[in-house]
Amino acid sequence: MEPLASLAKRKNSGSGKLSKNSKLFKTILAAIHEKKGEKVVALDLRKIPEAVADFFIVCEAPSQPQVKAIADNVEDRVKENCGENVFHKEGFQGLQWVLIDFVNIVVHVMHPESRKFYNLEEMWSDAAVSEHP
Template sequence: MTSLPALATRAKSGSRLTRSSKILKVITKAILDKKGEHVVSLDLRKIPEAVADFFIICEASSTTQVKAIADNVEVEVKNECGETAFHHEGHNALQWVLVDYVNVVVHVFQSETRKFYQLEEMWSDAAIEDLEEKPAPIKKRVH
């Protein structure tokens, strides 16, 4: 992971993101396209110590899926938003891959690794939103 002094000195860009920002939508879609599970967004904008505006966290069932999700996020954000990651790491072990877009940091975990690190608990002051697609309600036919 990046050292704490490095995190403290990097600057967030001047424009603040909102939950409806295009990059958040593209990241979420890229994760869901590769069947990422338990996808959540942590809104860190009201936390002064936070190094980003949002964390997007998801999990995968295998190292192959972790890689596929992280790679798809980078490809789709580049294609749809023209942004390349400021930093990424974890591609060697594929237990926890981090893709850093400065204002948005994507965390792709294997399930056991996510349980161990408990980022949602560490950032419990953040507003959390479930980003998984909900199945459309089944409409009953009226005769």
């Protein structure tokens, strides 16, 4: 569970809560869809006091090259469209689970087996889940 280790070390930013209508949220979803990310869901964590972010966006890709392509595209599009840099990222070595942390939104690009094993949707079952086909 290495990618989650960095979340415990983060500092809460004072930038306020985001919404699903934020430019960052929409840009991330568009970047995932551009590279054909599958089973895209957003977990709304804003009502969970222990949550480390406002949203988790989770998607999967059937191959390691596609996991990398999605993750790279998310990072590039956010920088291009929102002017924001990644706070932290990890998982690019194994490409089974890439975590891209934008502080208020954390993106998880996962290989199907990793997604099934870690089951983030169940782990954060108190969060409101919305699908983004």
